Amino acid sequence: MSEDQLLCGKTIGIIGGGQLGRMMATAARHMGYRLIILDPKPNCPAAQLADQQIIASYDDIDAIKQLGKVTDVVTYEFENVDLESAQYLAQLGLLPQGTKALEMTQDREKEKHMIKMLGQPVVPFQMVRNLVELKRVMKELGLPAIVKTCQGGYDGKGQVTLFSESDIAKVEVLLQEEDRLIYESLVNFDCEISVIFTRSADGKIIYFPIAENQHRDHMLHMTIAPARVSQNIFDQGREAAKVIANALGVIGTFAIELFVKGTDVYINELAPRPHNSGHFTIEACNISQFEQHIRAICRLPLTPVVFHGGAVMVNLLGDNLDPYFSKIDQLERAHIHIYGKDQIQAKRKMGHLTFVDPNRDQLLMTLKDQQLI
Ligand code: AMP
Helix, strand or coil, rough: CCCCCCCCCCCCECCCCCCCHHHHHHHHHCCCEEEEEEECCCCCCCHHHHHEEEECCCCCHHHHHHHHCCEEEEECCCCCHHHHHHHHHHHHCCCCCCHHHHHCCCCCCHHHHHHHHHCEEEECCCECHHHHHHHHHHHCCCCCEEEEECCCHHHHHHEEEEECCHHHHHHHHHHHCCEEEEEECCCCCCCEEEEEECCCCCCCCCCCCEEEEEEEEEEEEEEEEECCCCCCHHHHHHHHHHHHHHHHHHHCCEEEEEEEEECEEEEEEEEEEHHHHCHHHHHHHHCCCHHHHHHHCCCCCCCCCCCCCEEEEEEEHHHHHHHHCHHHHCCCCCEEEECCCCCCCCCCCEEEEEEECHHHHHHHHHHHHHHCC
16 A cells, blocks of 8 residues: 555545546545535436535636535536636645546547547547638538537537538528637448547546447437457557556546448547546446546555456436336346436436447347347
């Protein structure tokens, strides 16, 4: 045991009290830590499992200072943490994850340039600041394409897909609010995968099984693990993850989303935190992405991951809660997670289901036969 290890009884602060914070809190609770959540919404999903909530906006520096005073370590459930607040906590030695990964992942332009500089594959892209540049880049990179805002976009928000020149009007709307946009080629990928791993303070990386992700309306619908891709793709994904993790000095759980096309991969996005596509690890592995994250930030040794063979995770959005629960008699094998959100809304993530079976393909067939996926 070393002096800087944080054992049970210590207090963990989490910035952000949604489902990711809640699942981190669940893992931390099992391990005997105390929890304080900072979130503007009273009784938010994570606060329901915590000792205390500081009700304040994420960039309220007084609230951050208060959080710093009453915790032994702080982490976050999303990348849009106010950088100044993060720097403040890091200076106090309370934010082992540091601020570098946050800074890079808060801005798609910075993120993409960094990935490129590290020699890792990204989809061809260029920056666009006005209509003239848009037209020039459209000629150079061609159509179809996807235009994305650099900051604040998630789950498909702030994105426009372009199939013909007539779609330029949609980008003009975005340009009225944004000073720069990313124009990137639309990849006709075979599948999307994510590499989720945890890195310890001393640089050890432990990977979870690579997951295959299916999106609907730009939002994650389903994750299949392990991904149905070749060993070569697994190796490329893990190598890219290692390079990025070491360059950013990642501590904690981190996710890299990639497109797979033929024998190539392209990195689409980084997430400096546990990821929706890693929820299956809660039941399908000996340790979850959340517990491993808590271990990393508390400087406990990381646990070698053992996978139980196969898993399918389905997100429950506001608009598919009823269809699933009307089939409750068929859900005897589903691990049901409901996040405790105050209101059901159509595209809001309300919970998820995980099915585990050592035989992934048999599991997929059964779920399809039951019309559960
Ligand atoms: P993002 O916000 O970048 O994670 O995008 C959300 C989803 O949109 C991705 O998971 C993909 O399904 C789709 N998408 C984003 N960028 C591209 C691209 N360049 N080519 C094809 N699909 C994309």
